[in-house]
Structures are given as C-alpha cells and as structure tokens.
Amino acid sequence: MPTYKLTYFNFMGLAEPIRLILKYMGQEFEDVRIERSDWPQVKEAMPFGKVPVLEIDGKKIHQSTAICRYLGKQAGIAGKNDKESLEIDMIVDTFQDFRMEIVKLMQEQDPEAKEKKKETLIKETVPYYLAKFDEVIKNNGGHLVNGSLSWGDIYIISLTDSMTGILKTDIVTNYPNIQELKKKVFSIPKIKAWVDKRPKTDF
Amino acid sequence: MPTYKLTYFNFMGLAEPIRLILKYMGQEFEDVRIERSDWPQVKEAMPFGKVPVLEIDGKKIHQSTAICRYLGKQAGIAGKNDKESLEIDMIVDTFQDFRMEIVKLMQEQDPEAKEKKKETLIKETVPYYLAKFDEVIKNNGGHLVNGSLSWGDIYIISLTDSMTGILKTDIVTNYPNIQELKKKVFSIPKIKAWVDKRPKTDF
Numbered sequence: 001m002p003t004y005k006l007t008y009f010n011f012m013g014l015a016e017p018i019r020l021i022l023k024y025m026g027q028e029f030e031d032v033r034i035e036r037s038d039w040p041q042v043k044e045a046m047p048f049g050k051v052p053v054l055e056i057d058g059k060k061i062h063q064s065t066a067i068c069r070y071l072g073k074q075a076g077i078a079g080k081n082d083k084e085s086l087e088i089d090m091i092v093d094t095f096q097d098f099r100m101e102i103v104k105l106m107q108e109q110d111p112e113a114k115e116k117k118k119e120t121l122i123k124e125t126v127p128y129y130l131a132k133f134d135e136v137i138k139n140n141g142g143h144l145v146n147g148s149l150s151w152g153d154i155y156i157i158s159l160t161d162s163m164t165g166i167l168k169t170d171i172v173t174n175y176p177n178i179q180e181l182k183k184k185v186f187s188i189p190k191i192k193a194w195v196d197k198r199p200k201t202d203f
Numbered sequence: 204m205p206t207y208k209l210t211y212f213n214f215m216g217l218a219e220p221i222r223l224i225l226k227y228m229g230q231e232f233e234d235v236r237i238e239r240s241d242w243p244q245v246k247e248a249m250p251f252g253k254v255p256v257l258e259i260d261g262k263k264i265h266q267s268t269a270i271c272r273y274l275g276k277q278a279g280i281a282g283k284n285d286k287e288s289l290e291i292d293m294i295v296d297t298f299q300d301f302r303m304e305i306v307k308l309m310q311e312q313d314p315e316a317k318e319k320k321k322e323t324l325i326k327e328t329v330p331y332y333l334a335k336f337d338e339v340i341k342n343n344g345g346h347l348v349n350g351s352l353s354w355g356d357i358y359i360i361s362l363t364d365s366m367t368g369i370l371k372t373d374i375v376t377n378y379p380n381i382q383e384l385k386k387k388v389f390s391i392p393k394i395k396a397w398v399d400k401r402p403k404t405d406f
Contacts, residue, residue, distance in 0.1 A: 048297050048335060066292035073285050082276050089269035094251050100303070132251060 004029035005055040007042065011201040012165070014064040015052040017158040020185075021071045021151055023194040029054075033199070065092055065155070072151030079145060087145040088152035091136060095156050098129040102163055122169065130160075130175050137177040142184065149185075157185045165203030207232035208258040210245065214404040215368070217267040218255040220361040223388075224274045224354055226397040232257075236402070268295055268358070275354025282348060290348040291355035294339060298359050301332040305366055325372065333363075333378050340380040345387065352388075360388045368406030 004022060008015035010033035022029050034042050034051075043049045046062065053062045061067055069089070072078035079085035105121055108114040133156065141147025144156070160178065164170050172178045186195055207225060211218035213236035225232050237245050237254075246252045249265065256265045264270055272292070275281035282288035308324055311317040336359065344350025347359070363381065367373050375381045389398055 047293075048300070048332075050300070061289060061293060063293045063296040066289055066296050069292060070285060070289040082273060086264060086269055086273040089272060090264060090266045093266040093269050097251070097253070129251075 002057045003055075005032060006030065006052060007032045007034065007046075007055070008052040009034060009036070009039075010199065011203055012158065012162045013203065014159075016162065017068050017151075017155040018052055018054060018064060018071065019198070020154050020158055020191055020194065021068055021075060021077075023190050024077075024154070024188060025071065025075045026190060065096070068092075068151045068155050075151070077148075077150045077154075079150060084145050084150075087140075088150050091133070091144050092152050092155055094129070095133070095159065098125070099159060099163070101125045102166060106166070118167070122167065122171075126167075126171050127174075130171065130178060134175040134177045137181050142177065142180060149188075153181055153185055154191075157182050162203040165201075205260045206258075208235060209233065209255060210235045210237065210249075210258075211255040212237060212239070212242075213402065214406055215361065215365045216406065217362075219365065220271050220354075220358040221255055221257060221267060221274070222401070223357050223361055223394055223397065224271055224278060224280075226393050227280075227357070227391060228274065228278045229393060268299070271295075271354045271358050278354070280351075280353050280357075282353060287348050287353075290343075291353050294336070294347050295355050295358055297332070298336070298362065301328070302362060302366075304328045305369060309369070321370070325370065325374075329370075329374050330377075333374060333381060337378040337380045340384050345380065345383060352391075356384055357388055357394075360385045365406040368404075 004027060006015060006018060006022070006029050019029075019031065042051070046053050047060055048062060050062065052064055052067070053060050054067050055061075061070070069078060072088075079088055101121060105114065105117045108117055136144060144150055144152040157178075160172050160182070164172070172182065186192060207230055209218060209221060209225070209232050222232075222234065245254070249256050250263055251265060253265065255267055255270070256263050257270050258264070264273070272281060275291075282291055304324060308317065308320045311320055339347060347353055347355040360381075363375050363385070367375070375385065389395060
C-alpha cells in the first residue's frame with residue numbers, strides 16, 4: 001500500500017476536498033498541519049512554494065484540482081466518459097474563478113476598499129455564481145454531472161463550506177440544490193465519520 | 204463530422220491554445236473574433252459570462268484548460284496514463300497561478316502601482332516560474348511529460364507567447380528548454396501552417 005502525506009495549514013481551505021476524497025477512498029493519510037511560523041521553511045521544500053501538497057510514497061504532487069482529479073480517477077468518481085469528465089472540469093474551473101474573487105478580497109489591504117469589495121462580493125458575485133451552480137445541480141439530477149457523485153461535487157461543497165467561514169455568512173442558504181448536495185456529500189458514511197471528528201477550524 | 208465554433212476576442216490569449224490544438228487535430232472550426240463593442244451582448248449568451256467558449260454541434264463548452272484537456276484526449280495527447288495526465292494538469296494549473304499574476308497587473312488602475320508591479324513581475328515572478336518550468340522540460344526529455352507532445356506543451360507555449368506580447372519583452376529568452384519546446388511545437392506542420400497565416404495580433 002502506498003503511503004500518503006498531506007501538507008497544509010490548520011484549516012480546511014484547499015486541502016479539505018483532498019482530505020474528503022482520501023477518506024471517501026478509505027485511504028489513510030498523514031494529515032500534516034503546519035504553523036504559520038514554520039511556513040517559510042516548508043515553502044522552500046514545496047515544488048512551487050505552495051500548499052496543499054500530497055506526497056504519495058514520497059513523491060510530491062501539487063495543485064488542489066489536479067490532485068482531486070487524479071484521486072477521483074482512482075476512486076471511480078471522475079466521470080464515466082470524456083464528456084462527463086469535461087463537465088466536471090468546467091464547473092470546477094469556474095468555481096476557481098469564483099474563489100479568486102474571494103482571494104482578491106482577502107488580499108485587499110485598505111480597510112475601506114475591503115469593506116466595499118466584500119459588499120459587492122456578497123451582493124453580486126456570490127449570487128451570480130451560486131445561482132448558476134444551483135441550476136447546474138438541478139439540471140443534473142442533484143449532482144454536478146449525470147446524477148452521480150463526482151470529485152467535483154466534493155470539491156465545490158467543501159470549498160463553499162470554507163467560504164462560509166471566511167465570509168462569516170452562510171452563502172448557500174438561498175440555494176436549495178446546493179444545500180441538498182451538501183447533505184448528500186456529508187452523509188456518505190466515510191465522509192461523515194471524518195467530518196464528525198476532524199479538527200474544528202473556522203474555514 | 205461535428206461542427207466547431209470558437210468565440211473569443213481578436214487576439215491570441217486563452218483562445219489560441221484551443222485554436223492550435225484544433226489545428227493539430229486537423230479539425231476545421233469557425234474562428235469567431237468579436238469586437239469589444241459587441242462584448243456586452245455576447246457575454247449574456249455565454250455560460251458564465253466569459254470567453255473562450257467552444258461550441259461543438261451547438262453545445263457550449265467553456266474554461267480554456269477544461270476545453271484543451273478534453274480536446275487533448277480526443278487527439279491522444281493527454282498523457283499515456285493517469286500519472287502522466289496528473290503531471291500535465293499540475294504544470295498547467297501552476298501556469299495559471301503564474302498567469303493570474305499578469306492578470307492582476309493588467310487590472311491595476313493606479314499607474315504608479317502598475318509600474319512597480321510590472322517591475323516585480325519581470326524581475327521576480329517571471330524568473331521564478333519560468334526557471335522551474337524550464338527545469339521540468341529539461342527533466343522530461345524536452346516536453347512537460349515523458350518526452351512526448353501533450354496539450355500542456357501547446358498550452359504553455361501559446362500562453363508564454365501571448366505574455367511576451369502583453370509585457371512587451373521576450374520572457375522566454377533566458378530559458379533554453381522552453382525555447383526548444385517552442386520551436387518543436389511551432390514546427391509541427393499543421394500548427395506551423397496555422398501560425399503562418401493566422402491573424403497577426405500583439406498578444
């Protein structure tokens with residue numbers, strides 16, 4: 001059996017979908033959560049100075065969506081054919097565009113500009129994207145693609161959860177199909193077992 | 204035969220790798236290049252208000268990397284196994300991180316801050332990423348993965364070309380392995396034929 005070691009900070013963020021997929025696969029892994037003070041040293045050892053990084057038998061792999069797609073293939077939840085895989089990829093990358101808007105907010109240094117950006121984000125950006133994601137889920141039998149679980153479902157559900165923590169407001173509350181998918185993902189027994197006992201962090 | 208229609212602006216940018224892969228496949232397509240003045244109306248008709256969008260028999264697909272990965276699979280240049288596909292995905296997504304730094308520069312409104320950001324980008328960000336990409340290519344037999352052409356090669360070569368136009372400085376000049384890969388990609392007969400006759404734009 002290969003050994004898995006995941007390095008990230010002590011929060012959910014971009015590592016949590018990887019943790020959830022590994023748990024879904026029944027794959028044990030070393031869940032390394034570094035302190036901010038250790039980051040400069042850890043950063044040096046990472047392929048492009050970023051985390052999450054997953055080591056499989058010591059070989060470092062990086063980029064959260066690339067990792068999740070790869071694990072998704074191993075787990076048989078990466079689409080039944082090229083077209084389904086494409087559908088997953090399209091939504092996950094669109095979700096990244098959405099996530100970048102939140103990253104930009106977090107990087108804003110000026111408090112006044114930040115407050116203004118946060119308002120635009122919550123009033124315009126979040127509804128724009130989430131209404132469309134909700135529609136996609138509605139049109140695909142309660143999942144991103146073809147009525148069955150994919151790594152894309154796990155990815156976007158986990159990240160909306162983190163975003164809710166970052167923005168301190170439940171962003172999915174108006175989107176019944178996203179909420180329903182969230183329930184489905186979090187009630188998968190191996191995922192539920194992890195969520196019940198995982199370190200509690202705000203995002 | 205399915206029909207292909209690609210919608211983007213009249214420049215290379217995120218559409219050009221798609222154009223190159225379609226040409227590599229020998230696949231004819233309608234190359235729609237919209238004017239800035241038509242954008243508000245076109246934007247409305249696009250799945251998430253963005254381009255490039257490729258329509259295959261009228262079905263709209265979006266997100267440049269998702270499209271290229273899908274076409275790459277059809278063309279047999281998406282890795283020989285899951286590990287090779289992962290390697291391509293990792294580098295392409297890292298390339299997106301790099302590209303986002305240039306997008307941030309372009310979005311900067313303040314001229315003084317913009318000049319400063321451009322200097323940091325050219326002196327620090329570009330060498331950081333390109334030296335690593337150059338190393339990856341060197342260690343993989345002159346390609347991103349396993350010594351053979353992939354959609355990832357075409358993606359990063361096409362985009363570094365656009366970036367050179369945006370930054371008005373040849374960013375790959377110090378990176379012999381990237382330059383060598385560029386020569387290889389642009390000397391593939393079907394790609395060369397397109398590059399020789401494509402509309403000339405700055406980026």
